[in-house]
Amino acid sequence: MEKNKSIFYSDKESSLFAEKNICFILTSRYGGLSQSPYDSLNLAYHTGDDPNAVSQNRKLINQIFFPTKKLLWLDQTHSDDILDIQNKPYINxxxxxxxxxxxxxxxxxxxxxxxxxxxxxxxESKAQIFALIHAGRVGIQKSILTKTIQNILKKPQTKIENFLVFIGASIRKCCYEISKDLSESFPQKYILKNNSSHKLDMIAMLQDELLKNNIHPNQTQILPNCSCCQKELFSYRRDNITGRFALIAWLK
Ligand SMILES: [Zn+2]
Incomplete structure (x- = not known):
């Protein structure tokens, strides 16, 4: 089957998630209705894009990939606030x-x-509980990954050995230059120095954090793609005024 151009990656291509009771899609920037510089499948309202286009884009994805599900989302603020959507009210x-x-x-x-x-x-592949996390540099420094893992483990019948983890495309050490001052707030093993440039390796930080939580590489899939290098994806670092792509997951 030909892959839908709106999809950058999905569980269908993942051997780690094969036969599991969860589906996920990582969207691309193609196949939506937004105009430049949000062209075209921008899924975020807060970017300055026409909200009608964003609504249409979300509806499009909802109808094609998970027509029977209600799509839930957050106003993301680079916090470590974790929402359990059980019994939470929502509007649209x-x-x-x-x-x-x-x-x-x-x-x-x-x-x-x-x-x-x-x-x-x-x-959590036995208890069938999932979490989605938005983790940039600030979220990683606030340990949102570890805190989310701990929150799942508070639920009955959950075990770390049942966990599977997927990390989608993000800005990688090839492109993520930060200031010297900022670089000094990180353990230096995560900083790549080249003349006067300092680049941060967020993936190495996340890998170490997963290991600290006893989640091993054979439970983890990390896409190799850098959002800043990959023209099929939105990149804030590359384009500044731009759209957002999405990781969306649901239980079968
Ligand atoms: Zn890159």
Whole structure:
């Protein structure tokens, strides 16, 4: 089957998630209705794009990929606020501010928006609970990944060995230059120095954080793609005024 151009990657291509009871899609920037510089599948309202185009884009994705599910989303603020969507009220799918969602209800699809930050899916494959996380540099420094893992582990019958993790495209060490001052706030093993430039390796930080939580590489899939290098994706670093792509997940 030919891949839909709106999809950059999905569970269908993943051997780690094969035969599992969860679906996910990582969207591309193609196949939507937004005009330049948001062309064309921008899924975020806060970017300055025409809100009607964003609504249409979301509807399009909803109808094609998860027509029976209600799409839920957050106002992301680079916080470490984690929302358990169990019994949370929502308006038009919007829940509240926050940067991670925990879901165990088949009625919903959950969405995290990014353009260089890390979109992360965590799935407890036996208890069938998942979380989506928006983790940029600030979220990583606030340990939103570890805090989300700990929140899932508070639920009955959850075990770290049942966890599967997917990290989608994000800005990588090839492109993520930060100031010297900022670079000094990180352990130096995560900084690549080249003459006067300092580049941050967020993936190495996330890999170490997963290991610290006893989640091993064989439970983890990390896409190799850099959002800033990849023209099929929105990149804030590359284009500044631009759209957002999304990691969306739902239980079968
Ligand atoms: Zn790059």
């Amino acid at each position: 799918g919007f829940i509240s501010q926050g940067d991670a969602l925990i879901c165990e209800d088949k009625k919903f699809a959950a969405m995290i928006l990014v353009a260089d930050c890390n979109p992360i899916l965590i799935y």
